[in-house]
Amino acid sequence: MTEAAQLPLAVVLLSGGMDSTVCMAIAGKEYRLAALHVNYGQRTQERELQSFHDIADYYNAEHRLVVDISHLAAIGGSCLTDRAIDVPQPDLNANDIPISYVPFRNANILAIATSWAEVLGAAALFIGAVQDDSSGYPDCREEFFAAFQQVINTGTKPETQCHIRTPLLHFTKQQIVEKGIELGVPFEKTWSCYQGETIACGECDSCALRLRGFARAGAHDPLPYNHRPDY
Amino acid sequence: MTEAAQLPLAVVLLSGGMDSTVCMAIAGKEYRLAALHVNYGQRTQERELQSFHDIADYYNAEHRLVVDISHLAAIGGSCLTDRAIDVPQPDLNANDIPISYVPFRNANILAIATSWAEVLGAAALFIGAVQDDSSGYPDCREEFFAAFQQVINTGTKPETQCHIRTPLLHFTKQQIVEKGIELGVPFEKTWSCYQGETIACGECDSCALRLRGFARAGAHDPLPYNHRPDY
Numbered sequence: 001m002t003e004a005a006q007l008p009l010a011v012v013l014l015s016g017g018m019d020s021t022v023c024m025a026i027a028g029k030e031y032r033l034a035a036l037h038v039n040y041g042q043r044t045q046e047r048e049l050q051s052f053h054d055i056a057d058y059y060n061a062e063h064r065l066v067v068d069i070s071h072l073a074a075i076g077g078s079c080l081t082d083r084a085i086d087v088p089q090p091d092l093n094a095n096d097i098p099i100s101y102v103p104f105r106n107a108n109i110l111a112i113a114t115s116w117a118e119v120l121g122a123a124a125l126f127i128g129a130v131q132d133d134s135s136g137y138p139d140c141r142e143e144f145f146a147a148f149q150q151v152i153n154t155g156t157k158p159e160t161q162c163h164i165r166t167p168l169l170h171f172t173k174q175q176i177v178e179k180g181i182e183l184g185v186p187f188e189k190t191w192s193c194y195q196g197e198t199i200a201c202g203e204c205d206s207c208a209l210r211l212r213g214f215a216r217a218g219a220h221d222p223l224p225y226n227h228r229p230d231y
Numbered sequence: 232m233t234e235a236a237q238l239p240l241a242v243v244l245l246s247g248g249m250d251s252t253v254c255m256a257i258a259g260k261e262y263r264l265a266a267l268h269v270n271y272g273q274r275t276q277e278r279e280l281q282s283f284h285d286i287a288d289y290y291n292a293e294h295r296l297v298v299d300i301s302h303l304a305a306i307g308g309s310c311l312t313d314r315a316i317d318v319p320q321p322d323l324n325a326n327d328i329p330i331s332y333v334p335f336r337n338a339n340i341l342a343i344a345t346s347w348a349e350v351l352g353a354a355a356l357f358i359g360a361v362q363d364d365s366s367g368y369p370d371c372r373e374e375f376f377a378a379f380q381q382v383i384n385t386g387t388k389p390e391t392q393c394h395i396r397t398p399l400l401h402f403t404k405q406q407i408v409e410k411g412i413e414l415g416v417p418f419e420k421t422w423s424c425y426q427g428e429t430i431a432c433g434e435c436d437s438c439a440l441r442l443r444g445f446a447r448a449g450a451h452d453p454l455p456y457n458h459r460p461d462y
Contacts, residue, residue, distance in 0.1 A: 067302050075296070075347050103349035104342060107386050111339040116306050118334035139386035147385045150378040155338050155370035 007032045008123035009062070010165075011113050015128075016051030017192045018185075018210055019168055022176050023128035024059055025183040026167045034063035034120055038109050040102060041070035047197040054189040063120060067112055072102050106139035110148050110164070114155075117162045125152075126165045132172065142169060173213025181219060188222040202227035238263045239354035240293070241396070242344050246359075247282030248423045249416075249441055250399055253407050254359035255290055256414040257398045265294035265351055269340050271333060272301035278428040285420040294351060298343055303333050337370035341379050341395070345386075348393045356383075357396045363403065373400060404444025412450060419453040433458035 010031035014020045015038075027033060035056040039045050049066065056064045102108065106129065113125050129140045138144060149164050156162065168176055180187060192210045193200035200207050202225040214221040215231035241262035245251045246269070258264060266287040270276050280297065287295045333339065337360065344356050360371045369375060380395050387393065399407055411418060423441045424431035431438050433456040445452040446462035 065306070071298050072343060072346060075350055102346055103388075103391075104346040104383075104386055107382055108339070108342040108346060111335060111342045112303065115303060115333055115335040115339060119306050138388060141385065144382065144386040147378065147381040151338055151375065151382050152335075154372065154378045155335055155375040157334075157369060160334075 010124040011117045011122045012126040016048040018190050019128035021190045022180040023126050025185050027126045033061040035061040037066045039068045041073045051191040118160050124163050128168050174216035177213045177217040199224045241355040242348045242353045243357040247279040249421050250359035252421045253411040254357050256416050258357045264292040266292040268297045270299045272304045282422040349391045355394050359399045405447035408444045408448040430455045
């Protein structure tokens with residue numbers, strides 16, 4: 001039995017983006033890895049899935065699971081057509097929350113991850129949520145994760161001891177890039193762009209945040225970009 | 232605007248079985264209704280879905296949503312084939328937990344229900360969980376639901392005020408039948424059997440619990456049975 005086989009196992013939520021990949025690298029220092037990817041009907045789904053597999057390969061994930069919750073994304077839009085006259089409409093659009101936004105999405109993802117963690121006997125569950133980036137989504141805050149930990153403690157078998165780990169929660173993008181460089185993260189395998197699938201656009205929010213993070217860290221993002229604004 | 236339209240809205244988890252239908256009847260006394268059905272690859276899925284629609288029609292549900300989480304049920308089995316040699320195997324079989332059992336299932340279902348409740352602006356979320364029936368599943372206990380309430384409180388928008396209601400949690404099957412009779416529940420539209428889809432078997436656990444509940448309540452179950460044991 002190798003030394004690695006004696007490490008405990010962690011489920012890591014791995015979108016294929018920069019944050020979750022740095023999270024994977026952090027988890028890999030202390031755990032064997034089980035990588036979980038969730039599709040929710042996003043435009044660049046295929047590209048993200050490719051990154052997921054490339055990164056899971058790179059970190060020798062022992063287990064991987066891809067789950068589709070695109071039916072859930074439909075909930076966000078369904079209220080617009082489903083007997084709309086009776087539906088109190090929260091000001092989704094006024095807040096600029098995208099149509100693909102699933103309210104309570106992180107709870108759904110953590111529930112899936114916990115189910116899998118319980119089956120695998122995993123000791124930890126890593127999620128690369130970043131509170132400052134979250135546009136105020138309530139399910140990206142520390143108190144939400146603390147409450148979910150209590151749900152895991154009460155809703156799983158006594159022998160299941162699975163701890164939610166959010167190592168990036170209070171990081172800036174600059175700090176995430178710096179941590180990734182420190183850990184040798186293969187940034188060229190990640191994907192963050194919301195628009196493109198071969199060359200990143202450099203203009204969507206996700207590209208802008210990422211490129212600014214690299215700029216502030218004094219580093220070069222190895223991905224190909226159509227447009228690289230100066231920061 | 233009718234009087235009913237002024238009631239608050241509740242999301243009700245409606246499997247189509249007896250318990251969730253009694254729960255629907257209880258919710259309907261105080262709320263307008265949004266009925267949520269979750270498929271998870273069970274054998275009698277089609278029959279249950281028919282009951283779901285019949286009961287949603289009967290109670291004039293304003294909204295209905297059917298979500299498929301059969302990918303989650305696969306988690307339960309996947310550990311048996313996925314590099315099993317490295318997987319710590321919890322004693323799933325020793326505990327007689329069926330292969331279709333999804334660990335942490337109620338958390339997954341409540342997360343979906345909360346997403347929908349938040350979009351609809353629902354004030355309550357009814358689930359017909361019965362603690363005594365639950366074979367000790369940890370996600371059927373009062374402390375689990377209390378913890379999940381805290382996740383809802385921290386993980387949804389401030390204006391979302393959605394309360395989990397578990398009116399049957401400490402009921403026996405007899406009490407559920409009695410409550411259903413009191414509320415005029417159309418038991419003939421419900422489906423509980425795990426085996427049959429046209430005539431209930433009368434022999435599976437679900438049929439046995441149901442028939443014994445009717446017997447103890449001194450009532451007649453209107454469903455057709457292949458076999459009606461004496462209780």
